[in-house]
Amino acid sequence: MMRGYFWIIVITLLIAATPLLTSSNTFFNFTVVVLIIALAAQGWNLLGGIGGQTSFGHAMFFGIGAYTASMLQTHLGVNAWIALIAAIAAGSLAGLIVGFLSFRAGLRGSYFALVTLAFAELLRVLANASEWTGGASGLLLKLEPSLANMQFSSRPTFMLLALAFVFISLVITQHIVNSRFGAHLVAVRENEDAAKALGVDVLTVKLKAISLSGAMTAAAGVLYVQYFLYIDAAIAFGIWISIEALLAPMVGGRGRVLGPLIGAFTLHGLGEITKSFAGRVPGIDLMVFAVVLIIVIAFASAGILGLLKKLSDRFAAKGGA
Amino acid sequence: RGAEPAPIKVGILQPVTGALAQDGEYGRLGAEMAIADINAAGGIKSLGGAKLEMVFGDARSTPEAGTQEVERMQEEGVVAIVGGFASPICLAGSQAAARYDLPYIVDVGVTDQIITRGLKNTFRFAPGFSLCTGAAIQNLVKINESAGKAAKTVALVHEDGLFGSGLAKLMATELPKHGFEILELIAVPTPSRDLSNVVLKLRSLRPDLIIPSTYYGETVLLARTMQQQRVRPKGVYSVLNGAASNHRFVKEFPEAAGNIMDCNHWFDPRNEKALAVQKRVEATGKPFNYNTPLNYSCIGLLADAIERAGAADRVKIIEALGTSTFSDHLMPYGPTKFENGQNMGAAPVSTQVQDGAIKVVFPEDFANAKPKFPANG
Amino acid sequence: MLQVKNVTMRFGGLLAISDASLDVRQGSITGLIGPNGAGKTTLFAVIAGFLRPTQGQIALFDKDITGEEPHRRAASGIARTFQIVQPFAGLNVQENITVGAYLRHTKPADAVEKAREVARQVGLEKDLDKSASSLTVAGRKRLELARALATEPKILLLDEVLAGLNPSEIRDIIPVIRSIRDSGVTILMIEHVMQAVMNLCEHVYVLAQGKMIAEGTPAAVCNDQAVIEAYLGKGSAERLARQSQGENHA
Amino acid sequence: MFSPIIIIEAMINGLLTGAIYALVALGLTLVYGVLHIINFAHGATLAAAMFAVWGLNAGFGIDPYVAIVIVTPVFFALGYGLQRFVIGPAAHGDDGNILLITLGLSILIENALLASFGSDTRSIPSDFAFSVVEAGPFLLSSAKLVGAVGSLVVAILFWLLMTRTDTGKAIRAVAREKLGARLVGINVGHVYAVTFGLGCAALGVAACLLMPTFYVNPRIGGAFVNIAFTVVVLGGMGSVPGAVAGGLIIGVVESVSGLLLGESLGQIGIFIIFILVLLLRPTGLFGARV
Amino acid sequence: MLEVRGLRAGYGAVEVLRGIDLSVGRGEIVAVLGANGVGKTTLNMALSGVLPATSGTITFDGVALGASASMAVDAGLVHVPEGRKIFPNMSVRENLELGSYRRGAKNRARNLENVFDTFPRLRERAVQAAGTLSGGEQQMLAIGRGMMAEPKLLILDEPSLGLSPLLVEEMFSLVRRLNADGLPIMLVEQNVVQSLEIAARAYIIENGTVTMSGTSVEISANPELKRAYLGL
Numbered sequence A: 001m002m003r004g005y006f007w008i009i010v011i012t013l014l015i016a017a018t019p020l021l022t023s024s025n026t027f028f029n030f031t032v033v034v035l036i037i038a039l040a041a042q043g044w045n046l047l048g049g050i051g052g053q054t055s056f057g058h059a060m061f062f063g064i065g066a067y068t069a070s071m072l073q074t075h076l077g078v079n080a081w082i083a084l085i086a087a088i089a090a091g092s093l094a095g096l097i098v099g100f101l102s103f104r105a106g107l108r109g110s111y112f113a114l115v116t117l118a119f120a121e122l123l124r125v126l127a128n129a130s131e132w133t134g135g136a137s138g139l140l141l142k143l144e145p146s147l148a149n150m151q152f153s154s155r156p157t158f159m160l161l162a163l164a165f166v167f168i169s170l171v172i173t174q175h176i177v178n179s180r181f182g183a184h185l186v187a188v189r190e191n192e193d194a195a196k197a198l199g200v201d202v203l204t205v206k207l208k209a210i211s212l213s214g215a216m217t218a219a220a221g222v223l224y225v226q227y228f229l230y231i232d233a234a235i236a237f238g239i240w241i242s243i244e245a246l247l248a249p250m251v252g253g254r255g256r257v258l259g260p261l262i263g264a265f266t267l268h269g270l271g272e273i274t275k276s277f278a279g280r281v282p283g284i285d286l287m288v289f290a291v292v293l294i295i296v297i298a299f300a301s302a303g304i305l306g307l308l309k310k311l312s313d314r315f316a317a318k319g320g321a
Numbered sequence B: 001r002g003a004e005p006a007p008i009k010v011g012i013l014q015p016v017t018g019a020l021a022q023d024g025e026y027g028r029l030g031a032e033m034a035i036a037d038i039n040a041a042g043g044i045k046s047l048g049g050a051k052l053e054m055v056f057g058d059a060r061s062t063p064e065a066g067t068q069e070v071e072r073m074q075e076e077g078v079v080a081i082v083g084g085f086a087s088p089i090c091l092a093g094s095q096a097a098a099r100y101d102l103p104y105i106v107d108v109g110v111t112d113q114i115i116t117r118g119l120k121n122t123f124r125f126a127p128g129f130s131l132c133t134g135a136a137i138q139n140l141v142k143i144n145e146s147a148g149k150a151a152k153t154v155a156l157v158h159e160d161g162l163f164g165s166g167l168a169k170l171m172a173t174e175l176p177k178h179g180f181e182i183l184e185l186i187a188v189p190t191p192s193r194d195l196s197n198v199v200l201k202l203r204s205l206r207p208d209l210i211i212p213s214t215y216y217g218e219t220v221l222l223a224r225t226m227q228q229q230r231v232r233p234k235g236v237y238s239v240l241n242g243a244a245s246n247h248r249f250v251k252e253f254p255e256a257a258g259n260i261m262d263c264n265h266w267f268d269p270r271n272e273k274a275l276a277v278q279k280r281v282e283a284t285g286k287p288f289n290y291n292t293p294l295n296y297s298c299i300g301l302l303a304d305a306i307e308r309a310g311a312a313d314r315v316k317i318i319e320a321l322g323t324s325t326f327s328d329h330l331m332p333y334g335p336t337k338f339e340n341g342q343n344m345g346a347a348p349v350s351t352q353v354q355d356g357a358i359k360v361v362f363p364e365d366f367a368n369a370k371p372k373f374p375a376n377g
Numbered sequence C: 001m002l003q004v005k006n007v008t009m010r011f012g013g014l015l016a017i018s019d020a021s022l023d024v025r026q027g028s029i030t031g032l033i034g035p036n037g038a039g040k041t042t043l044f045a046v047i048a049g050f051l052r053p054t055q056g057q058i059a060l061f062d063k064d065i066t067g068e069e070p071h072r073r074a075a076s077g078i079a080r081t082f083q084i085v086q087p088f089a090g091l092n093v094q095e096n097i098t099v100g101a102y103l104r105h106t107k108p109a110d111a112v113e114k115a116r117e118v119a120r121q122v123g124l125e126k127d128l129d130k131s132a133s134s135l136t137v138a139g140r141k142r143l144e145l146a147r148a149l150a151t152e153p154k155i156l157l158l159d160e161v162l163a164g165l166n167p168s169e170i171r172d173i174i175p176v177i178r179s180i181r182d183s184g185v186t187i188l189m190i191e192h193v194m195q196a197v198m199n200l201c202e203h204v205y206v207l208a209q210g211k212m213i214a215e216g217t218p219a220a221v222c223n224d225q226a227v228i229e230a231y232l233g234k235g236s237a238e239r240l241a242r243q244s245q246g247e248n249h250a
Numbered sequence D: 001m002f003s004p005i006i007i008i009e010a011m012i013n014g015l016l017t018g019a020i021y022a023l024v025a026l027g028l029t030l031v032y033g034v035l036h037i038i039n040f041a042h043g044a045t046l047a048a049a050m051f052a053v054w055g056l057n058a059g060f061g062i063d064p065y066v067a068i069v070i071v072t073p074v075f076f077a078l079g080y081g082l083q084r085f086v087i088g089p090a091a092h093g094d095d096g097n098i099l100l101i102t103l104g105l106s107i108l109i110e111n112a113l114l115a116s117f118g119s120d121t122r123s124i125p126s127d128f129a130f131s132v133v134e135a136g137p138f139l140l141s142s143a144k145l146v147g148a149v150g151s152l153v154v155a156i157l158f159w160l161l162m163t164r165t166d167t168g169k170a171i172r173a174v175a176r177e178k179l180g181a182r183l184v185g186i187n188v189g190h191v192y193a194v195t196f197g198l199g200c201a202a203l204g205v206a207a208c209l210l211m212p213t214f215y216v217n218p219r220i221g222g223a224f225v226n227i228a229f230t231v232v233v234l235g236g237m238g239s240v241p242g243a244v245a246g247g248l249i250i251g252v253v254e255s256v257s258g259l260l261l262g263e264s265l266g267q268i269g270i271f272i273i274f275i276l277v278l279l280l281r282p283t284g285l286f287g288a289r290v
Numbered sequence E: 001m002l003e004v005r006g007l008r009a010g011y012g013a014v015e016v017l018r019g020i021d022l023s024v025g026r027g028e029i030v031a032v033l034g035a036n037g038v039g040k041t042t043l044n045m046a047l048s049g050v051l052p053a054t055s056g057t058i059t060f061d062g063v064a065l066g067a068s069a070s071m072a073v074d075a076g077l078v079h080v081p082e083g084r085k086i087f088p089n090m091s092v093r094e095n096l097e098l099g100s101y102r103r104g105a106k107n108r109a110r111n112l113e114n115v116f117d118t119f120p121r122l123r124e125r126a127v128q129a130a131g132t133l134s135g136g137e138q139q140m141l142a143i144g145r146g147m148m149a150e151p152k153l154l155i156l157d158e159p160s161l162g163l164s165p166l167l168v169e170e171m172f173s174l175v176r177r178l179n180a181d182g183l184p185i186m187l188v189e190q191n192v193v194q195s196l197e198i199a200a201r202a203y204i205i206e207n208g209t210v211t212m213s214g215t216s217v218e219i220s221a222n223p224e225l226k227r228a229y230l231g232l
């Protein structure tokens, strides 16, 4: 039974094959950034798309991942891979804590969204002030490419690493979607009371989801810092990462396994294309980007994958008739 | 006619969208003017008059976007990259460039981490954090001494980002060594909506000297609120401040800005060439802020290195930069001399707003006015 | 099997249920009737664990479950439907029912199989691929029923599942409910459709303004003066009397 | 540590600033109450309004307070049109989509401002900005006093509008029961657009009241939006009196905690309040009434 | 009064109404009957302009309707929907006031008194939030809100749904009372027996079209219909 795995494998293989087709580091760098965003966004998608708990503050997990990894490496000299595991655990734990606080309090919808935003902002202010996080000057990882340091002098290698992470996140998500836990998660999204009546332990389901979500997004934070070797509070906990993590699945197809990846590629691809409109006046490219974004939403309200499904359904209906 | 020599592509990286767009614009303007001037003067002579060609990249105020632009510029075949403005962008951009031995000239980015990573390709023309603070303190001590040690107590107001906090911390440890008493360190967020409380605090602390290191908007708010609340210290001495050396501020609020001193990047007001460039910029209605002459000079530095390298070859350019003694710049610096990538000839100057204009008041070698200190005496 | 012992439920100042008790015998169909706003739905919410009673206990098989969470109660065999239907609107009918089936089946394939079986039982097999939000009121009521059944409950709480059905549809669904009972599921139902109550229930409780005002066989309850006054009204009481007589004659 | 006078003065300052927060939050809470959506473009719209005020001053010498009569209706119309012809049609009634569209709009507006005005920070030079009212030991900024009074007046007008007029009632009706509203003949699209227009009009007034003491650049909206969220949550999403109370409380808390903890860390105080309110009383002080 | 010809409407690709013809005359109560899901509610939605018709005509009092919901209200065709759809966050009085949002605003005060006289329960609860009313009171409020618009025709969609037998009784006698004052009413009900008792004529809808119509007496006597709809 393939149930969804087919396209995951195809797309992963396609991306993995790009080093055979091009040697453009611009492309690899672009793809690395997209994959990092896709991974962060997959975390969002699990909680927000499939589980319906919209977060505006996924930067919180991204930042916790990035900071945990870099603090362990710079302050304690911990091996990068161990730091990675610790960072993922930290993201997951942060998810549990935030989830416990807010889900116990019964927060949903916009209220949950805002509380996550507040947590991210709180962490941003704290990271900006604390000694451990390097305060406002941020943390710099020492540039020492080696497997042990999870730094690679070749862009394609790092791209493949990021791809591996994304692949794992896709497989995990697909597995969840096919499972009982996935059904419960969707049920919670659609109607909590009904889910409860059917024996779904709503709090536990949500907690599982947010802790997995935090772990995935934290992993993205680790990749970010391993790639750019620098992190500060504004990058790690700033609103922009939260928005990226939410925008990608929304555009690609909320709650769909491949939505975040497709969305991230589309958005960033669009960003690169619109840069060519930049000309002399700053901001024009982003205006074009925004207009295209609005048009995409207007005509593909269920995201790109939603649109594709609708088209294929219509095609099938016509073909069948 | 013989074939024109192939143009030499130079990457200009500036944030012209996002939070830092304002500074990025000024920087881009300087680089553009320099390229135009060099080309008008016959291009790179050692390469048969090859023209410089600008490849511009918008860093969009984030390190990711900066890196992506570096990669693109690299693929377009630039021989060097100039700019970055903000430290995070410079850190990420120079590192990306380092993979290709692509020379990277940092314009502003003050964090010392930029030059302590041992990247061979990275050069910073302007003074970094430690040079700036060192000079700021030195200048302040001298100015204060020549005023008969008028100021004893100090309050520091700083933005809570990368440079403000570090700066304040350093000042707080250094100034007491010179007999100043630090009353308080006040961190303010960017952007701030209201600084009434900071001013209230200042009013109750009554410091002789206020040292603000904040971005433009906050400094405007601070100065205006101080004037409103009638807080008149003996001096306002800012370090790397976003407004006290910004012409717009001086023009819009001559009273609030009056007598504010700043230790910052600035051009050399005694340099004829700098004054000429200033005239040209101001003729277009734009203010002449330090990013412009600084980037103008960085391009000059690069062109000089290419000239001496005699080839559009990265390794040779890096070598030439490393041994540069470039002095035909617009800045109040001595001849260029790189140590581990930092131009040790660079130094900030102290400026003061006097009679609605920004004057250099220290060091005397570059000064076009005398410091007015204490200001409200 | 299910006992409600002296339950009181307050919402702020409002006393929605006051010292109400009832007892559901295993294998029976028991009715709960009463005027609008009497507290029937509230009592269901208390039984299913959605509300914690201000006072009183709930016991299932003589085990006190008053403090248990709803999902735990579902696991121990209490299933409820909602008066105001609560479909998973974004899912199709089959997916809706499968969520219920997952309570006793962890494997997706088993759960789906169970869902189909239940759909057949309640007459939704044609609509399996329809989106839940496109069902009519009656369709949604069936869906509520199906989902609850899919949890394989021991006792089923039905809150006005017949409302909105026309007489012939009610006639058609009565045997379905009976067959559910016959398959071993005890049923407690809230219903305003007296025809069905008379037909199905062995025992009826009447709740009015939060208090149990009567209980007994349907016929006895319908002749109770207090019940007629608070709930049935003269007209329906007469109609019901006529009908039952008619049936007796037939 | 500080004399009581200073603390009191800080509180007064907080009230004055808080009144403006309330005004900015008013539009947000209204739009939330009706459209059930957090309007991401709120900050960018504020920036646009502030540029409008600045432009009227720089170009035609119009005093910011006079500009109220121009900017307010213009922004009402702008908001109306935006909702009626862009957000409404493009969203297909899906909340997630409205969110994305307002996000897109905020990028669009911000960069349109960047493209047309450049990234410079600008302010309106005026003597009034420096004038103060001396009240006992306190020096209160005249411009801020005007701002606070203006904000409260607008809030009262809003409240009257919402409770006393058919339009206000229609807005509240649409907020909870669209089909019911259509069946009594309310044009839901129109009411949505009016609501959005009112939100933008409030920003127009806020811009006029802010500009004498504040500066503008294309990204300035961000400075007020986070705080407006906090205000809205504290007061109760959708509540006009809540926005006012929330604004004033946040203003004072920010001011006093800024004084005691330092401005930067003082922000933490706001976030902590925000989180605590959400966790302990998610409906805010004034519940979820529109 | 109301003339409907060849009305078609649906949701997306699904056509629910497949050419409906019916009419309501002055002063009549007309019952519309049909199994679950045949499209009775859909018909009401189309008549009141909430759901656009794909084809066909709706003529009311000589005016062509169907373009928008406000148009129907303006003309005096008032629809009290299935599920009440009152404004739960507003007071009873405000709910009623909004009933005259488009029509009858001039006589608002007088009509309000009328409604309060008809439903004394509502007068008692005038300042209570409508969402906290019991099911029966909500139904009264919904009808009262409809009456505020000075209707020329009232469409009631399953007004007895979820009401106790006593309230159902009251509801039907209310409908009769309103009609006695000359108001034509189109009644959609599952409570077939009682509807036929008060209606003059009835339509049976099946599969998106009217399959039978006639006087209530004829309809209740039809043995086939007895089986199909009365469950006898």
Ligand SMILES: Nc1ncnc2c1ncn2[C@@H]1O[C@H](COP(=O)(O)OP(=O)(O)OP(=O)(O)O)[C@@H](O)[C@H]1O
Pocket: C011, C014, C016, C034, C035, C036, C037, C038, C039, C040, C041, C042, C043, C083, E132, E133, E134, E135, E136, E162
């Ligand atoms: N969450 C709540 N908060 C406040 N009051 C409530 C709440 N839930 C129910 N009530 C009130 O409790 C009373 C009982 O309501 P309930 O829904 O149980 O009635 P019911 O008997 O099911 O009526 P119906 O037959 O109309 O469904 C009503 O007056 C209702 O308004």
Ligand SMILES: Nc1ncnc2c1ncn2[C@@H]1O[C@H](COP(=O)(O)OP(=O)(O)OP(=O)(O)O)[C@@H](O)[C@H]1O
Pocket: C133, C134, C135, C136, C137, C138, C139, C164, E011, E014, E016, E034, E035, E036, E037, E038, E039, E040, E041, E042, E043, E082
């Ligand atoms: N929003 C919708 N989207 C898609 N299909 C719908 C929608 N609403 C109703 N339908 C479909 O339209 C058909 C008619 O529904 P409608 O509600 O008009 O029936 P009804 O006769 O009023 O039934 P009931 O007696 O249950 O109220 C049904 O098959 C239903 O599934």
Ligand SMILES: [Mg+2]
Pocket: C040, C041, C042, C083
């Ligand atoms: Mg009930």
Ligand SMILES: [Mg+2]
Pocket: C137, E040, E041, E042, E082, E158
């Ligand atoms: Mg219906």
